[in-house]
Amino acid sequence: xxxxxxxxxxxxQRRDAAxxxxxxxxxxxxxxxxxxxxxxxTREIAGAAGVDARLITRYFGSKxxxxxxxxxxxxxxxxLMSPGNxxxxxxxxxxxxxxxxxxxxxxLRSAQNPRAAEIMRDHLERNYQRQLAETLPGDDAVGRxxxxxxxxxxxxxxxxxxxxxxxSDSMVERLAPHLxxxxxxxxxxxxxxx
Amino acid sequence: xxxxxxxxxxxxQRRDAAxxxxxxxxxxxxxxxxxxxxxxxTREIAGAAGVDARLITRYFGSKxxxxxxxxxxxxxxxxLMSPGNxxxxxxxxxxxxxxxxxxxxxxLRSAQNPRAAEIMRDHLERNYQRQLAETLPGDDAVGRxxxxxxxxxxxxxxxxxxxxxxxSDSMVERLAPHLxxxxxxxxxxxxxxx
Numbered sequence: 414x415x416x417x418x419x420x421x422x423x424x425x426q427r428r429d430a431a432x433x434x435x436x437x438x439x440x441x442x443x444x445x446x447x448x449x450x451x452x453x454x455t456r457e458i459a460g461a462a463g464v465d466a467r468l469i470t471r472y473f474g475s476k477x478x479x480x481x482x483x484x485x486x487x488x489x490x491x492x493l494m495s496p497g498n499x500x501x502x503x504x505x506x507x508x509x510x511x512x513x514x515x516x517x518x519x520x521l522r523s524a525q526n527p528r529a530a531e532i533m534r535d536h537l538e539r540n541y542q543r544q545l546a547e548t549l550p551g552d553d554a555v556g557r558x559x560x561x562x563x564x565x566x567x568x569x570x571x572x573x574x575x576x577x578x579x580x581s582d583s584m585v586e587r588l589a590p591h592l593x594x595x596x597x598x599x600x601x602x603x604x605x606x607x
Numbered sequence: 608x609x610x611x612x613x614x615x616x617x618x619x620q621r622r623d624a625a626x627x628x629x630x631x632x633x634x635x636x637x638x639x640x641x642x643x644x645x646x647x648x649t650r651e652i653a654g655a656a657g658v659d660a661r662l663i664t665r666y667f668g669s670k671x672x673x674x675x676x677x678x679x680x681x682x683x684x685x686x687l688m689s690p691g692n693x694x695x696x697x698x699x700x701x702x703x704x705x706x707x708x709x710x711x712x713x714x715l716r717s718a719q720n721p722r723a724a725e726i727m728r729d730h731l732e733r734n735y736q737r738q739l740a741e742t743l744p745g746d747d748a749v750g751r752x753x754x755x756x757x758x759x760x761x762x763x764x765x766x767x768x769x770x771x772x773x774x775s776d777s778m779v780e781r782l783a784p785h786l787x788x789x790x791x792x793x794x795x796x797x798x799x800x801x
Contacts, residue, residue: 521715524768534769542773556782559765559773564789567761571753574718575728579736579753588750591796595758595789602788 434472436462442483446515449522450480450529480529484536487515497548499600503593506565509582511573517566521574537562549600557599564595628666630656636677640709643716644674644723674723678730681709691742693794697787700759703776705767711760715768731756743794751793758789 440461444453455476459466473479490513505512523529546558572580580588634655638647649670653660667673684707699706717723740752766774774782 518719520764520769521718524715525712530769534771537769538772542771553778553781553785555773556778557785559771560762560782560786560789563761563765563771563774564758565761566764567757567759568754570714570760570764571757575714575724575731577728577736577753577757578732579749580757584747584750587747588754591747591751591793592754594792595754598788598792599785602785 430472433462433464433468437464437469437472437479438482438486441479442487442515445480445483445523446487446518447522449519450526452522455479477528477532480523481532481536484519484533487519488533488536488541490515499593499596500589502565503589503596504585506568507572507580507582507585507589507592512569514569514573517569517574520566521570551601560599561596564592564599568592624666627656627658627662631658631663631666631673632676632680635673636681636709639674639677639717640681640712641716643713644720646716649673671722671726674717675726675730678713678727681713682727682730682735684709693787693790694783696759697783697790698779700762701766701774701776701779701783701786706763708763708767711763711768714760715764745796754793755790758786758793762786 437458441453441458444458444461447453455469456466458479459469469476469479473482520533523533542555542558542562545561546554549557551557568580571577631652635647635652638652638655641647649663650660652673653663663670663673667676714727717727736749736752736756739755740748743751745751762774765771
């Protein structure tokens, strides 16, 4: 979202603008993940990026828009599972090193702000959840994709945030098949048993 | 944890002591759930309870001990599922009104403090997770109980905190059987439906 002013139009300045935006995004990612949406102020973000706070407004419009950009970047790197590969997903969720936790931390620390929760939800629904749903056969694919994401996020929460000792790395061989079976029954299962 | 001083020993004062402890616990529950372990100070809790902050030290010893008591009370009321009834658990998790969210909120807002995370993890492992494991046939019951809790907490996170629209109340009839099947395959090792 480069503004069309003269500074942004020239070559070297354009590179400066891109570098400034990158520095702001990096600082915002770190601070939003650490302190949550409400806990990280634009002045603090600008300070960490080494830029004037007015540049956040110039390049991103608002703290809300900056947060949305951070969500786009972090959620894209924090996919909970590879669509169609529940065996790999179950192992990755239960093995060391743990998967990237940025997305989980951003969610945990920002979800109490309703607007931040809305931004994260919309991103998830429009992107990853929809892509996952497209790989699922059968009815209610979007709802079942949401359940698969919920399962993976719950395992991350219990294992990597609460450090539940029953889900330690040493259990991966024994527990991954159970987790895989649960993912499979939602992804590929037919009529519910009665 | 009533101290043995003269005030606590007498009858009316003993009742006062119980009422004071109750007021502190109620205020602490509300503030820890709203602001997390780090965000709620003992002075603020004492203020909300209408008591002198020194009474928190007298009755609970420390903020950490007070938090542990709050965890005991809230987690006991926030059971994610009735052991052995996955059908009811799946419906309750996906239907309105949502289940009690205190335990989830306390977890989300306090887990970034390592000591608070440890207190919550220990409580969960010693109580609910162990009880649930005792109802599960087969090997690795504790690990599978942890997976069941993880699944339920993930659904709470996605549905009640992020408000994922794919998990709305209107979907309960269609999605509960899938969630139930996932819980069943972990609890009872039923072969996935094909």
